[in-house]
Amino acid sequence: MESLFANLALGFGVALSVQNLLYCLLGVLLGTLIGVLPGIGPVATIAMLLPVTFTLNPTSALIMLAGIYYGAQYGGSTTAILVNIPGESSSVVTCLDGYQMARQGRAGPALGIAAIGSFFAGCVATVIIALFAPPLAEVALKFGPAEYFSLMVLGLIAATVLAHGSLIKAIAMVILGLLLGLVGTDVNSGVARYSFGVSELSDGIGFVSVAMGVFGFAEIIANLEQKEKREIFTKKVSNLLPSLQDFKDSWASILRGTALGSFLGILPGGGALLASFAAYTLEKKVSKNSANFGKGAIQGVAAPESANNAGAQTSFIPLLTLGIPSNPVMALMIGAMMIQGIAPGPQVMTERPQLFWGMIASMWVGNLMLVVLNLPMIGMWIKLLMVPYRILYPSILVFCCIGVYSISNSPFDVMQTAAFGVVGYIFVKLECEPAPLILGFILGPLMEENLRRAMLLSRGDALVFFQRPISLTMLVIAGLLLAVVLAPTVRKKREEAFVEA
Amino acid sequence: MKITNGKDFWAGLMFVAFGLAFMWKAQDYAMGTSVRMGPAYFPTVLGGMLAVLGAVVLFRAFVSKIDNPLKVFPFKLWRIVVGLALGVVAYYTQPGHNANIAWEIGHTLLSGLAVGLIFAAFGERSLWVVLFSVVVFGYILKPLGLVAATVLLVFISAWGGHEFKVKEVAILSVALAIFSVLAFVKGLGLPMNVWPGIWE
Numbered sequence: 001m002e003s004l005f006a007n008l009a010l011g012f013g014v015a016l017s018v019q020n021l022l023y024c025l026l027g028v029l030l031g032t033l034i035g036v037l038p039g040i041g042p043v044a045t046i047a048m049l050l051p052v053t054f055t056l057n058p059t060s061a062l063i064m065l066a067g068i069y070y071g072a073q074y075g076g077s078t079t080a081i082l083v084n085i086p087g088e089s090s091s092v093v094t095c096l097d098g099y100q101m102a103r104q105g106r107a108g109p110a111l112g113i114a115a116i117g118s119f120f121a122g123c124v125a126t127v128i129i130a131l132f133a134p135p136l137a138e139v140a141l142k143f144g145p146a147e148y149f150s151l152m153v154l155g156l157i158a159a160t161v162l163a164h165g166s167l168i169k170a171i172a173m174v175i176l177g178l179l180l181g182l183v184g185t186d187v188n189s190g191v192a193r194y195s196f197g198v199s200e201l202s203d204g205i206g207f208v209s210v211a212m213g214v215f216g217f218a219e220i221i222a223n224l225e226q227k228e229k230r231e232i233f234t235k236k237v238s239n240l241l242p243s244l245q246d247f248k249d250s251w252a253s254i255l256r257g258t259a260l261g262s263f264l265g266i267l268p269g270g271g272a273l274l275a276s277f278a279a280y281t282l283e284k285k286v287s288k289n290s291a292n293f294g295k296g297a298i299q300g301v302a303a304p305e306s307a308n309n310a311g312a313q314t315s316f317i318p319l320l321t322l323g324i325p326s327n328p329v330m331a332l333m334i335g336a337m338m339i340q341g342i343a344p345g346p347q348v349m350t351e352r353p354q355l356f357w358g359m360i361a362s363m364w365v366g367n368l369m370l371v372v373l374n375l376p377m378i379g380m381w382i383k384l385l386m387v388p389y390r391i392l393y394p395s396i397l398v399f400c401c402i403g404v405y406s407i408s409n410s411p412f413d414v415m416q417t418a419a420f421g422v423v424g425y426i427f428v429k430l431e432c433e434p435a436p437l438i439l440g441f442i443l444g445p446l447m448e449e450n451l452r453r454a455m456l457l458s459r460g461d462a463l464v465f466f467q468r469p470i471s472l473t474m475l476v477i478a479g480l481l482l483a484v485v486l487a488p489t490v491r492k493k494r495e496e497a498f499v500e501a
Numbered sequence: 502m503k504i505t506n507g508k509d510f511w512a513g514l515m516f517v518a519f520g521l522a523f524m525w526k527a528q529d530y531a532m533g534t535s536v537r538m539g540p541a542y543f544p545t546v547l548g549g550m551l552a553v554l555g556a557v558v559l560f561r562a563f564v565s566k567i568d569n570p571l572k573v574f575p576f577k578l579w580r581i582v583v584g585l586a587l588g589v590v591a592y593y594t595q596p597g598h599n600a601n602i603a604w605e606i607g608h609t610l611l612s613g614l615a616v617g618l619i620f621a622a623f624g625e626r627s628l629w630v631v632l633f634s635v636v637v638f639g640y641i642l643k644p645l646g647l648v649a650a651t652v653l654l655v656f657i658s659a660w661g662g663h664e665f666k667v668k669e670v671a672i673l674s675v676a677l678a679i680f681s682v683l684a685f686v687k688g689l690g691l692p693m694n695v696w697p698g699i700w701e
Contacts, residue, residue, distance in 0.1 A: 172554040186540040224627035414639025430512040460536035
């Protein structure tokens with residue numbers, strides 16, 4: 001326990017330095033700024049802003065990225081409440097009741113309770129990370145290559161199970177991602193694989209290019225194809241503070257949402273999206289007047305907003321302790337860590353305690369900034385919402401292009417990103433969810449490396465994955481997950497759930 | 502046999518093609534054994550899995566109850582063919598280090614046209630205009646500088662939207678150019694030309 005406080009003190013020492021406070025603030029502001037824009041979610045936001053952080057030192061870069069993440073998350077709910085367009089999939093459920101509240105002239109309390117719920121959830125999640133990450137990292141340090149390989153299999157399977165739409169396509173996308181991740185020089189043999197003699201490709205396909213192309217550009221293009229329709233009900237939000245009655249109605253929902261979200265965030269494949277959906281469903285079930293849901297029930301805003309923030313943060317646990325991303329945002333984080341020269345995994349905590357604890361402390365700081373800054377700045381975000389898309393997207397493109405170009409100061413990365421924009425567009429058209437692809441892309445080289453080492457240690461006996469208990473457990477869970485999803489009744493339910501969404 | 506789900510059909514085909522392509526190309530590398538895996542081992546296994554899954558998706562397209570037309574997006578084969586041909590020409594006419602400026606500009610235009618045509622094969626105007634503007638930006642940033650590149654990027658990409666108001670776009674492009682010079686070159690200190698190289 002004492003070490004916990006010592007660690008947190010160290011973390012706050014790092015997070016509260018003037019420089020890091022500034023980057024945290026900048027991250028939160030930029031994240032909200034871009035997250036507020038309709039149709040651009042946290043993944044796209046982080047992908048677009050990644051190059052900006054490359055010039056910083058690793059700790060500041062990750063603090064800023066984490067700030068961008070929850071800023072974008074929060075911005076997304078603002079859009080959901082005010083315009084009924086979910087900025088990201090995890091605020092889809094916030095639209096249901098939040099927009100209705102706005103129509104009833106209660107946009108203020110809706111935004112207020114979302115902010116307060118998120119802040120509360122963020123505080124709890126920060127403590128949970130600080131409590132659970134060290135023991136988990138200790139366990140993970142004992143993992144051998146076989147365990148790591150099975151863990152990655154489990155993580156990838158879990159991510160596909162939770163992806164929208166067809167399971168087979170999602171698994172295919174994971175494998176395609178793994179394959180794309182293998183492009184470049186093979187560490188063991190020094191052979192440049194799939195580089196076709198292009199010298200830039202022998203370092204591998206640029207991670208930023210894939211993320212920005214598939215998530216950023218493809219999203220912009222898809223948005224452009226639809227004729228824009230935006231209806232902003234609330235031109236001016238007054239009275240942000242929820243009434244006493246609102247608090248009475250929603251405190252239990254905030255608690256439930258936080259608990260559920262924190263738990264779901266830790267699971268592989270989990271995170272904000274799953275958390276908000278589950279929390280909304282739970283609220284509807286336990287509420288005495290469930291008929292009010294969908295008509296502006298404040299619980300329907302409070303619970304999912306708390307849950308998605310809690311989930312967003314606790315999904316850092318597998319990232320920080322195991323080095324395994326559980327969702328695309330975490331995949332981007334790992335990518336950023338690798339670019340900064342940090343090998344993600346359990347050793348980060350012991351080898352770079354300042355980075356580890358500084359980041360955790362900065363999450364709390366960032367959440368506080370969100371509440372303190374965003375509530376008064378809401379008028380500015382509304383103005384931003386009214387800027388037409390025809391002005392927004394060229395501006396976004398300019399920043400994306402400069403960012404990509406600056407990675408290596410050559411047109412190559414820009415071309416690569418444009419190419420992945422086409423690929424991403426094709427994925428959208430063919431209903432292939434890109435999230436599993438990016439997870440596979442990040443894990444490809446790691447998975448190959450661990451497979452090689454495991455097989456070398458077992459002298460080529462593939463049974464090793466089933467003989468080691470931890471590894472076996474993970475493979476069994478992965479198998480069960482697949483079996484459950486493929487079972488006819490669940491399959492039907494799953495399809496329905498996603499159709500509703 | 503009739504294809505009911507066009508999206509699954511193309512997706513399956515895409516996965517099979519990717520899987521086979523990765524397997525085929527892996528033949529150039531050493532396979533190794535399961536104890537000491539060579540660079541070809543993992544990609545070959547994955548490629549095989551991808552091809553099999555793709556085949557399943559492809560099969561499903563024929564029995565699926567979901568109806569999707571075969572024509573998922575407007576696909577124009579001739580643009581790909583012409584684009585690839587121009588690309589090959591551009592590849593073999595790359596200017597050397599001491600080539601003159603006209604040659605360089607001509608070559609840039611040619612490669613830009615090739616890339617644009619290939620993009621344009623896959624969809625509506627918004628797709629290729631936006632991506633083409635990005636490619637143009639990438640190519641002209643070094644020779645013509647950040648200001649010109651930004652202005653061009655804004656103008657071309659704005660043309661891909663639904664409405665195009667010259668005055669508005671002009672103001673936007675100037676504002677963005679000023680902002681990016683101040684923020685990225687002066688502020689973050691990125692090493693980029695602000696004005697065309699020959700001026701400085």
